[in-house]
Amino acid sequence: MVDLSVRLGRLSLSNPVLVASGTFGYAREMEGLVDFTRLGGIIPKTVTRLPRIGNPPPRTIETASGMLNAIGLDNDGIDYFIQHHLPYLRSLPTVLIANIAGKNEDEFEEMAALLAPQSGIAALELNLSCPNVSGGVDFATSPDVTARVIRRVRAACPFPIIAKLTPNVTDIVPIAQAAADAGADAVSLVNTFVGMAIDWRRRRAILGNKTGGLSGPAIKPLALRLVWRVAQHVKIPIIGVGGIATGEDVMEFLVAGASAVQLGTVNFYDPTASMRVMEALPEYVAQLGATRLSEIIGSLQP
Amino acid sequence: MTLHVAASVVEQVRLARDTYRIRLHAPALAAAIRPGQFVMLRLPNTTDPLLGRPFALYDTVLENGEVVGFDVVYLVVGKMTRRLAEIRVGEPLEVVGPLGNGFAPLTGLGHVGLVAGGIGQTPFLAYIRQLLGERGYGGQSPSRAVQRVSIFYGVRTADLAAGVDEFRAAGAEVYLATEDGSLGEKGYVTELLRRHGPVDHLVGCGPEPMLHALMRLADEWRTSCHVSLETPMACGVGICFSCVTRVKTSDGWDYRRVCVDGPVFDAACLAR
Numbered sequence: 029m030v031d032l033s034v035r036l037g038r039l040s041l042s043n044p045v046l047v048a049s050g051t052f053g054y055a056r057e058m059e060g061l062v063d064f065t066r067l068g069g070i071i072p073k074t075v076t077r078l079p080r081i082g083n084p085p086p087r088t089i090e091t092a093s094g095m096l097n098a099i100g101l102d103n104d105g106i107d108y109f110i111q112h113h114l115p116y117l118r119s120l121p122t123v124l125i126a127n128i129a130g131k132n133e134d135e136f137e138e139m140a141a142l143l144a145p146q147s148g149i150a151a152l153e154l155n156l157s158c159p160n161v162s163g164g165v166d167f168a169t170s171p172d173v174t175a176r177v178i179r180r181v182r183a184a185c186p187f188p189i190i191a192k193l194t195p196n197v198t199d200i201v202p203i204a205q206a207a208a209d210a211g212a213d214a215v216s217l218v219n220t221f222v223g224m225a226i227d228w229r230r231r232r233a234i235l236g237n238k239t240g241g242l243s244g245p246a247i248k249p250l251a252l253r254l255v256w257r258v259a260q261h262v263k264i265p266i267i268g269v270g271g272i273a274t275g276e277d278v279m280e281f282l283v284a285g286a287s288a289v290q291l292g293t294v295n296f297y298d299p300t301a302s303m304r305v306m307e308a309l310p311e312y313v314a315q316l317g318a319t320r321l322s323e324i325i326g327s328l329q330p
Numbered sequence: 331m332t333l334h335v336a337a338s339v340v341e342q343v344r345l346a347r348d349t350y351r352i353r354l355h356a357p358a359l360a361a362a363i364r365p366g367q368f369v370m371l372r373l374p375n376t377t378d379p380l381l382g383r384p385f386a387l388y389d390t391v392l393e394n395g396e397v398v399g400f401d402v403v404y405l406v407v408g409k410m411t412r413r414l415a416e417i418r419v420g421e422p423l424e425v426v427g428p429l430g431n432g433f434a435p436l437t438g439l440g441h442v443g444l445v446a447g448g449i450g451q452t453p454f455l456a457y458i459r460q461l462l463g464e465r466g467y468g469g470q471s472p473s474r475a476v477q478r479v480s481i482f483y484g485v486r487t488a489d490l491a492a493g494v495d496e497f498r499a500a501g502a503e504v505y506l507a508t509e510d511g512s513l514g515e516k517g518y519v520t521e522l523l524r525r526h527g528p529v530d531h532l533v534g535c536g537p538e539p540m541l542h543a544l545m546r547l548a549d550e551w552r553t554s555c556h557v558s559l560e561t562p563m564a565c566g567v568g569i570c571f572s573c574v575t576r577v578k579t580s581d582g583w584d585y586r587r588v589c590v591d592g593p594v595f596d597a598a599c600l601a602r
Contacts (some may be wrong), residue, residue: 053569057590060331061426061567073571082585088564088572090409093377095564099571102585245377273377296565297372297381299426300334 030310031320034068034287036265037213038188039151041068041123041288044321045278045306048269048292049074049127049153049192050099054113055120061299066306068288069123072113074155076128077135079105084236089225094246094271095293096223098237101129101155106139110146118148125190129155133173137180144185152187154178157194157219168193171206178210190267192216195254204258214265216290217255221247244293245271252284259285259326273301275308285326332429332567333359336374336422340391340399342415346492348406349449350415353391353399354423360390360400362428364468365456366558366594369402369427370566371414379410382426384563384589386453386535388493390467403492405449428468429566430593433457434556436531441478443529444502445544447519447536451483451493453558454535458500480505480529484519484540488512520544528553533594535560545597555597561588576601 032043049071052058064070082102089096103109106128117124126149130136136154143149154177156168167173174191182189191207193200195218204215220241225234233239251270259266268286272278273294281289294301313321337356345351359369370382385402392398406415417423433453436442442461444454458481459465463474484507485491491513497504506514507522515522519536520543528551534544535558548555561573566589574585575592583601586592 050571051569053567053571057568061334082571082574085572085574085585086562087574088562088570090379090381090564093380095381097564097570097572102571102574244380293380296570298334298424299565299567299569 030313030318031322032309032313034322034325036188036190036267036287039123039213043068043306043309044282044288045302045309046071046125046267046288046290047295047302048290049155051292051295054117056116058299063303064120064122066303067122068306069125069150070117070120071125071127071153071290072117073103074101074127074129075103075106075109075139076101077106077130077139079103079108086234086236088240089234091223091225091242092246094242094244095296096225096235096240096242097220098235098240100237106142110142114146114148123150124148125151125153127153127155127192130177133177133180136177137184140181140184143187149187151190151213152181152185153190153192153216154181155192155219157192168203169197171202174203175206175210178207178212182211188213190214190216192219194219195250196222200254201258201261204262208262208264212264214267214287215258215262216267216269217258218251218270221250243271245273247271248277252280255281255286256284256328272305273298275305275312278305278309279312279324282321282324283326283328285328287322287325331362332426333362334424334426335359337399337425338422339417339419341419342417345403347489349403349490349492350406351388351401351403352414352417353401354425355399356425357396357398359425359427361397362468363387363390363400364428364432365460366433366453367428367430368566368593369400369425369429371402372424373410373413373417374422374424379413381564382424382566383410384429384560384566386558387428387456388452389456389459390465403449403452426566430589431591433460433533433558433594436461436475439476439530441480441529442476442531442533443523444479444481445519445523445532445534445536445540446481446483447540448485450534450536450540450558450560451481454481455493455496455500457533458497458502462501464500478503480526482507482519482523482526484508484522485513486510518543520547523547532556534558542602545600545602548597556594557597557600558593559588559595560593563589565589
């Protein structure tokens with residue numbers, strides 16, 4: 029028997045396979061396709077303080093082994109989330125990690141305070157890094173702002189805090205370090221890489237938002253390298269995200285230094301991938317001669 | 331209940347220029363799917379193409395009265411459909427479905443007009459059979475819902491027309507239009523419909539400009555009208571929020587997902 033459980037600061041998971049925000053809807057859509065008991069946890073779509081209509085379509089376009097998206101945080105706001113999505117989400121037999129994005133520090137704090145009295149939330153993931161919304165949501169390009177948001181959210185709610193960071197920066201290490209210093213329990217690395225697709229015949233950007241975030245297998249090596257770099261410098265646990273689609277992908281991220289992973293785009297093209305990936309892990313862990321998955325985290329040979 | 335299955339290709343038949351009918355063995359999915367619903371099809375063991383693509387149910391396939399599979403009809407237009415046309419009998423495809431709301435089960439209507447443009451005819455064969463009581467879907471026994479079904483079908487040119495004989499055999503009256511006049515009447519299908527005159531209910535599927543012309547005509551005639559929309563989709567199951575369209579709300583409009591709230595919408599609900 030291989031022990032798959034992992035600890036992310038104050039958060040414990042029975043296995044390291046999470047599903048990424050924005051790639052699993054509000055979980056209800058996946059009922060019947062996915063056995064939620066087999067997931068390490070669910071991170072529903074980002075919720076904002078007020079409803080957001082989102083970006084004009086087209087919102088996604090496939091690229092080589094990947095896709096660009098510019099959904100624009102289309103959601104009905106936190107009041108609706110608490111009333112209509114949370115009752116269902118908290119009833120599921122798995123860990124719930126709510127994901128929030130504020131337009132400013134005040135909104136982050138306000139949302140954390142609104143969620144604080146709610147039962148059934150195991151942790152908060154802060155979307156500091158959506159590349160597709162104007163109005164300053166790209167908090168995680170600055171270590172100082174990242175730290176301030178995390179401190180205020182920590183003070184406003186009892187939940188473990190996960191900071192989801194953007195790769196669209198010169199150096200991600202100081203930002204991850206700032207998150208750690210401010211009291212984040214873990215960092216999610218990484219959100220999507222900003223990219224573009226063009227219809228040259230019409231001389232137009234394909235996405236309604238013109239640019240979008242690249243995800244899928246195409247970005248896996250990029251995400252893996254950032255996880256590895258941060259793991260060498262920053263002490264808090266890392267959740268690896270970026271193009272993970274198989275059990276072997278998960279093993280690469282664990283060896284690089286991630287303590288857990290999120291499956292994202294693969295949920296779109298293979299809705300049952302999360303279960304298959306989880307089931308593949310014990311055998312792979314055993315192949316490395318380990319009995320606990322935690323033994324292999326960050327075990328990359330020098 | 332949405333299923334995720336590997337389905338093997340039973341046959342692949344060319345229906346018209348660049349247009350194929352692919353038949354998949356998938357008994358459980360085929361027994362559940364209804365006209366107007368769709369499936370996501372994906373090639374296994376590749377990440378390019380990466381995402382599944384939505385295809386409407388063309389019709390279910392019966393063997394000795396048992397539902398054993400289903401057909402979709404596609405036009406070769408891009409990366410995925412080019413690869414699909416190369417798939418051989420016996421090879422598997424990954425299928426997620428049935429998806430979407432499907433066409434409304436109409437009752438007590440005299441004459442229903444189905445209006446198709448381009449490759450938008452594909453959801454209508456099963457609907458014709460359902461409305462005329464030729465075949466039951468999703469476990470329902472066949473029952474005739476309307477007196478008459480006509481299909482108004484427009485393509486650019488004659489060799490792109492696919493399925494015309496099947497629509498006739500299913501009991502529909504077929505009216506054809508081509509932009510170059512090489513088959514049926516010359517001009518747009520909505521002009522053909524206008525010359526034909528009002529029916530009791532309209533259902534459209536095709537390019538956006540055609541659907542807009544159809545909805546304007548339905549407004550003018552004060553005829554109820556449903557449209558099946560096609561928007562770029564990444565997942566088909568409601569988790570990605572890509573495929574949105576503008577739907578009227580009490581205080582204006584909001585984007586709604588075509589894959590779960592549609593693909594069939596009452597034209598009166600769409601914010602145009």
